Amino acid sequence: MEKNGLTPRQQQILELLGRFTTDHGYPPTVRELCRLAGVSSPDTIQYHLDKLREKGLLEEAKGRSRSAQMTTMERVAMIPLLGLVPAGPTAGAYAEPMGHVPVVADRGDPASLFALKIKGDSMQSTLHDGDTVVVRWQETASTNDVVVVRYEDGEATVKRLKVKPAGLVLVPDNTKYDPFPIGEGRIAGKVISLIRKL
Amino acid sequence: MEKNGLTPRQQQILELLGRFTTDHGYPPTVRELCRLAGVSSPDTIQYHLDKLREKGLLEEAKGRSRSAQMTTMERVAMIPLLGLVPAGPTAGAYAEPMGHVPVVADRGDPASLFALKIKGDSMQSTLHDGDTVVVRWQETASTNDVVVVRYEDGEATVKRLKVKPAGLVLVPDNTKYDPFPIGEGRIAGKVISLIRKL
DNA sequence: CTTGACATCGAACGCCCGTTCGACTATGCT
DNA sequence: AGCATAGTCGAACGGGCGTTCGATGTCAAG
Numbered sequence: 001m002e003k004n005g006l007t008p009r010q011q012q013i014l015e016l017l018g019r020f021t022t023d024h025g026y027p028p029t030v031r032e033l034c035r036l037a038g039v040s041s042p043d044t045i046q047y048h049l050d051k052l053r054e055k056g057l058l059e060e061a062k063g064r065s066r067s068a069q070m071t072t073m074e075r076v077a078m079i080p081l082l083g084l085v086p087a088g089p090t091a092g093a094y095a096e097p098m099g100h101v102p103v104v105a106d107r108g109d110p111a112s113l114f115a116l117k118i119k120g121d122s123m124q125s126t127l128h129d130g131d132t133v134v135v136r137w138q139e140t141a142s143t144n145d146v147v148v149v150r151y152e153d154g155e156a157t158v159k160r161l162k163v164k165p166a167g168l169v170l171v172p173d174n175t176k177y178d179p180f181p182i183g184e185g186r187i188a189g190k191v192i193s194l195i196r197k198l
Numbered sequence: 199m200e201k202n203g204l205t206p207r208q209q210q211i212l213e214l215l216g217r218f219t220t221d222h223g224y225p226p227t228v229r230e231l232c233r234l235a236g237v238s239s240p241d242t243i244q245y246h247l248d249k250l251r252e253k254g255l256l257e258e259a260k261g262r263s264r265s266a267q268m269t270t271m272e273r274v275a276m277i278p279l280l281g282l283v284p285a286g287p288t289a290g291a292y293a294e295p296m297g298h299v300p301v302v303a304d305r306g307d308p309a310s311l312f313a314l315k316i317k318g319d320s321m322q323s324t325l326h327d328g329d330t331v332v333v334r335w336q337e338t339a340s341t342n343d344v345v346v347v348r349y350e351d352g353e354a355t356v357k358r359l360k361v362k363p364a365g366l367v368l369v370p371d372n373t374k375y376d377p378f379p380i381g382e383g384r385i386a387g388k389v390i391s392l393i394r395k396l
Numbered sequence: 397c398t399t400g401a402c403a404t405c406g407a408a409c410g411c412c413c414g415t416t417c418g419a420c421t422a423t424g425c426t
Numbered sequence: 427a428g429c430a431t432a433g434t435c436g437a438a439c440g441g442g443c444g445t446t447c448g449a450t451g452t453c454a455a456g
Contacts, residue, residue: 007432007433009432009433022273022274022275022276022308025225025267025273026224026225026264026265026267027223027224029263029412029413029414030413030414030415031412031413031414039433039434039435040434040435040436041434041435041436041437042413042414042415043415043416043417043434043435043436044433044434044435046414046415046416047432047433047434048433051432061414061415063413063414063415063441063442064413064414064442065227065263065264065412065413065414065442065443066224066263066264066413067224067414069223069224075220075223076220076274076276076300077220078220078274100302101302102274102300102301102302103300104298104299104300125323146396191396192395192396193393193394193395193396194392194393194394194396195391195392195393196391196392196394197390197391198344198389198390198391198392205402205403207402207403227442227443227444228443228444228445229442229443229444237403237404237405238404238405238406239404239405239406239407240443240444240445241404241405241406241445241446241447242403242404242405244444244445244446245402245403245404246403249402259444259445261411261443261444261445262412262443262444263412263413263442263443263444264443265444
């Protein structure tokens, strides 16, 4: 048995499949793989595709065109990058975003995620100016969570949350700034990850 | 003209297209869109697809099946997550990775990128334990770049680079640790971005 | 009322798709 | 020699595919 349990031919076809898919945005047909691999019979490709499916490296076929997909490919969701003024969570309508951020859609529904670009230094050391954060829509959070708070005038801000007896307090991580009560603001979501260009 | 220059029907079909693509990993056929939109004639869909193409929202068709793609979808590449012991850059062969990380493939060839998981606190404040970094393969770098250095025994480390007259020096950002010369190590790549779970 | 944009239909054409079949050639183990 | 495994081929079937056509309906603007 070879190093991965794959024959060289099977490895080649798996790589051709992956390359084509990322190059074009959709998987190849059996006959397109024929040309890529330099063989003339569709059955040759089908033969190897079957072997790869047996080994669990490809999704099971459904008789549909271009359905050859690698199982090793984590499912990716494109979440909208909304700037610093996110619209309401219920608004399915498109207030068309600045762009999209790819995330691996493993835990939870990616439809409940969005991204924001950070402006300013109020969360410095944790969040820098220009950072992109991934946020999950939710209306409640716990002490020390970094949350997105939205005000009725459409303004939004990212701060660390402290749950106090007197009410919710928003704490800038940058000690140059002072904590302040949440006031009329509502929690719009919780920051779950951060992407920074160096 | 409507808010985005799109009729409600066109918006609907664009959304169905996007949903299907992220759900299945490949775009729908014209007739699959028929069923989704609840219409019986393929020409109805084709009609709207043509309109959307005119407005530059879809890739130009090529007569191939499942080729309807949104232009607003940034191209995504899945780069391999190699742990902390990356193999050589020329080795196209698979030392199968721990997983994959999605990145937007805008600047440069995504094939020259890989990802690493950070262990330890030697770069603390800049890089935390458990962070994922995106690295571009390159054998040279400038002062203050964060670089991946590989040693002949297969060990690898991430440090900040200082170019000094006496040679290259690796500086841990954490002041608990001391700078040290690069020795027999080679620069394997430069850290270009960072992903952190909060 | 006429015109134009928007939207839909059913039918049809021809090609390409996934799939299957039988036959063939190596290679290597028993 | 016998046999299993890996790999290839060409041909064929039936169906799904993208595409085009002519006809029809709706609705707001002129």
